[in-house]
Amino acid sequence: MIHPSYLRTFIELGKTKHFTRTAENLYMTQPGVSQHVKKLEQWLGKPLLHRDGKQFEFTEAGEMLLQFAQSQFRAEQSFRDSVHYQQTLGGHCKLACSGGLALQIYPLLLDIQQRYPDFRFSLEAAPERTIIREVKSGEIELGITSEVVQDAAISQQLFGSDELCLVVPQGVNGDWSTLKELGFINHPDGYQFATAVLSSNYFKEFSGMELLPERGFINQIGQILIPVSRGIGFTVVPRSAWQAFELSEQVDVVPLSSPVQQPLYWTHKRRKPLPQRYEMIIEKIELQVQSNLEK
Amino acid sequence: MIHPSYLRTFIELGKTKHFTRTAENLYMTQPGVSQHVKKLEQWLGKPLLHRDGKQFEFTEAGEMLLQFAQSQFRAEQSFRDSVHYQQTLGGHCKLACSGGLALQIYPLLLDIQQRYPDFRFSLEAAPERTIIREVKSGEIELGITSEVVQDAAISQQLFGSDELCLVVPQGVNGDWSTLKELGFINHPDGYQFATAVLSSNYFKEFSGMELLPERGFINQIGQILIPVSRGIGFTVVPRSAWQAFELSEQVDVVPLSSPVQQPLYWTHKRRKPLPQRYEMIIEKIELQVQSNLEK
DNA sequence: CGACACCATAAATATAAATTATCAGAATGA
DNA sequence: TCATTCTGATAATTTATATTTATGGTGTCG
Structure with missing residues (x-):
C-alpha cells in the first residue's frame, strides 16, 4: 500500500494546482512534491498529470486518485472517531x-x-x-x-442455575425398570445430564450410561422432546428446555427425590x-x- | 495518517495471534512486529492488546483496527482495479x-x-x-x-451550426421601424446574437444595440419567448431555442435576406x-x- | 529446576525520505 | 526582443525513519 503522505500531498496539489504552493502549504520543499507525485505514478503504473512544460492537468487516473485519497482520509477520520467514542448501546x-x-x-x-x-x-x-x-x-x-x-x-x-428434569412420556412412571425399558433419547449434553440425575436419584440401580439402550440422538432443542412425547424414550434436559417445548403438556417430568441443579x-x-x-x-x-x- | 505497513503487520498478527510467526510470514524480525504494534498504539492513543506476560488478547480498539485495516486494503485494491479498467460506457x-x-x-x-x-x-x-x-x-x-x-x-x-432567428409576435412584420417600436427582449447572449443578425440584415438602419429600447431580460430559455408571444417585444435566439419553445406557433420567425449561422x-x-x-x-x-x- | 518459547527494549545499522543546489523551459514585462 | 522571474525536474547530500542485532525478563513445560 502506498504511503499516505504521498496521498496528502496529491490532495493538496489537487486544491492548489501548483507544486510550489502545495509545498509551502504542507511545510515541505518543492522537489518533495515532485517526488511524491512520481512515487504515486510509479505505484499506479499510470501518469497522473498531463504535463506540458510547467503546465499540467490531471489525467483521468489523477482525478480518480484524488477521489480515492479523500475517501481514504475520511474513512480514517471516522474510524478514529468511532474508536474514541465508546459504544455502550450498540x-x-x-x-x-x-x-x-x-x-x-x-x-x-x-x-x-x-x-x-x-x-x-x-x-x-x-x-x-x-x-x-x-x-x-x-x-x-x-x-x-x-x-x-x-x-x-x-x-x-x-x-x-437451571434444574435438570427427567422427562418421560405422559403417564409413564419413573421406575428404573420402566426407564430402562423405554431407553434414552440422547442429545449433545445428554450423557452428562443423565449421569448427573440418574447417579444421585437411582444410585442403587444406575451403573453407567452404557447399560441404557440409546433410542436416538438429536441436536435440535425443539425436537429433543418429540420422541419422548410419542413414547419412544426418556431424556434429561434443563428446565429451560422443557419450558421451551411447545408440547410440554404431552410429556411428564418425574419428581426427583434429590433435585439436580x-x-x-x-x-x-x-x-x-x-x-x-x-x-x-x-x-x-x-x-x-x-x-x-x-x- | 499511519504507515500502511504497520496495518499490514497488524492484520497478520490478527491472523496468527503470534508475534514471531507474524514476523516470519512477513519476512521481518520479531522486534519489528512489536514496534509496529507500539506505533499503532501511539497513533491511536489506545492500547490494541491486553497483554499479560507473553500472552495477549485484542482489545476492543484492536478488533476495530483489524476491521478498519482490512477495509482500507480492500478499498485500495478496488481502486487500483477501477483505474486499470478503462470505463468507456460510464x-x-x-x-x-x-x-x-x-x-x-x-x-x-x-x-x-x-x-x-x-x-x-x-x-x-x-x-x-x-x-x-x-x-x-x-x-x-x-x-x-x-x-x-x-x-x-x-x-x-x-x-x-445553429441558425439565429429573429422572433417577433405573431402577425408582426419585420420592418425596422416595427422592431424599434416593439423593443428588445434581452437574454444572456441577447446582445451578441442581435448584433450579429441586425447588423447584416438591417445594415442601413442598425447602428448599435444601445439605440433599441430593452423591454426585459430573462435567463430561462423556456421563458425568453413568452413576452414575444404576448406582443411585448422581439428577440434573437438560436433555432434550437425556438424549436424548444412550447408555444412556437404563437410567434413568427422573420425570414432574413442574409441568414446568420x-x-x-x-x-x-x-x-x-x-x-x-x-x-x-x-x-x-x-x-x-x-x-x-x-x- | 533447567531448557525453551515468547515478547520487550536498546543500540546499531540499513533504508528511505527530505532538503539543498542547480538546471531548463515558459511566461512576463520593459 | 531580451532579460527577468516563475515554475517544475533532477542529482547529490543530509536527515529522518525503519529494521535488525543483541540482549533481557517472564512464563511454560517436561
Whole structure:
C-alpha cells in the first residue's frame, strides 16, 4: 500500500494546482512534491498529470486518485472517531449457550436490538464443549456454561442455575425398570445430564450410561422432546428446555427425590475484559434466569 | 495518517495471534512486529492488546483496527482495479451549453444513462462566457460554444451550426421601424446574437444595440419567448431555442435576406484529452444538431 | 529446576525520505 | 526582443525513519 503522505500531498496539489504552493502549504520543499507525485505514478503504473512544460492537468487516473485519497482520509477520520467514542448501546455481541437457554434469551436480545438498533447479535446454540472451545478461540466473546472450566485463560462467574428434569412420556412412571425399558433419547449434553440425575436419584440401580439402550440422538432443542412425547424414550434436559417445548403438556417430568441443579456460569476470556456493551445483556439474562427459578 | 505497513503487520498478527510467526510470514524480525504494534498504539492513543506476560488478547480498539485495516486494503485494491479498467460506457460527464441546446441534449443524455446506468451526467445551461470560464477552471470538461476562444489552453472543433432567428409576435412584420417600436427582449447572449443578425440584415438602419429600447431580460430559455408571444417585444435566439419553445406557433420567425449561422464548437482544455466516455455523447449530439439543420 | 518459547527494549545499522543546489523551459514585462 | 522571474525536474547530500542485532525478563513445560 502506498504511503499516505504521498496521498496528502496529491490532495493538496489537487486544491492548489501548483507544486510550489502545495509545498509551502504542507511545510515541505518543492522537489518533495515532485517526488511524491512520481512515487504515486510509479505505484499506479499510470501518469497522473498531463504535463506540458510547467503546465499540467490531471489525467483521468489523477482525478480518480484524488477521489480515492479523500475517501481514504475520511474513512480514517471516522474510524478514529468511532474508536474514541465508546459504544455502550450498540456493537456486535457474540454469545453462545445451550439450546434451551437460547430459546429464552433470543427474544430478550431482539427486544434490545429493537430499542437500540446499533446492536448486532450472534447467538449460537451449542453443546458445552463447543461453547468452551469457541470462547477460547475468540469466535464468541461470552458463553453460558454449566461446567467449571479448568483453564487459566478462562474466567467464570456463577449467576444462576437451571434444574435438570427427567422427562418421560405422559403417564409413564419413573421406575428404573420402566426407564430402562423405554431407553434414552440422547442429545449433545445428554450423557452428562443423565449421569448427573440418574447417579444421585437411582444410585442403587444406575451403573453407567452404557447399560441404557440409546433410542436416538438429536441436536435440535425443539425436537429433543418429540420422541419422548410419542413414547419412544426418556431424556434429561434443563428446565429451560422443557419450558421451551411447545408440547410440554404431552410429556411428564418425574419428581426427583434429590433435585439436580445445573449451575450457570458466565464464561469468557480472563485476559480480555468484556466490553461495556454486554452490561445490559447480562443484566437482562440474569433477570430471566431468576424468574425461571421462581416458577 | 499511519504507515500502511504497520496495518499490514497488524492484520497478520490478527491472523496468527503470534508475534514471531507474524514476523516470519512477513519476512521481518520479531522486534519489528512489536514496534509496529507500539506505533499503532501511539497513533491511536489506545492500547490494541491486553497483554499479560507473553500472552495477549485484542482489545476492543484492536478488533476495530483489524476491521478498519482490512477495509482500507480492500478499498485500495478496488481502486487500483477501477483505474486499470478503462470505463468507456460510464463515469461522470460534465457538460455545459446554451439553454436551447440543453433542452435538446438532455433527453439524449437520459437515453444513454438509461441504457448504461454507470453514466452520470451534469449538464449546465449557461451563457457563452460562463461556459468558457468553467471549461478553463475544470468545473466542466466539455462545453458547446459559438465563440472562438483566443486562449492557448483551450481547444475547439467546429461540429455544426445553429441558425439565429429573429422572433417577433405573431402577425408582426419585420420592418425596422416595427422592431424599434416593439423593443428588445434581452437574454444572456441577447446582445451578441442581435448584433450579429441586425447588423447584416438591417445594415442601413442598425447602428448599435444601445439605440433599441430593452423591454426585459430573462435567463430561462423556456421563458425568453413568452413576452414575444404576448406582443411585448422581439428577440434573437438560436433555432434550437425556438424549436424548444412550447408555444412556437404563437410567434413568427422573420425570414432574413442574409441568414446568420451560429457556429457550434466543442470546447475543452487543450492539454487534457477528453476521456473516452465522451465519445458516444459527442456522436449523439452531432447527429441531433445535423438533424436540426435539415428541418 | 533447567531448557525453551515468547515478547520487550536498546543500540546499531540499513533504508528511505527530505532538503539543498542547480538546471531548463515558459511566461512576463520593459 | 531580451532579460527577468516563475515554475517544475533532477542529482547529490543530509536527515529522518525503519529494521535488525543483541540482549533481557517472564512464563511454560517436561
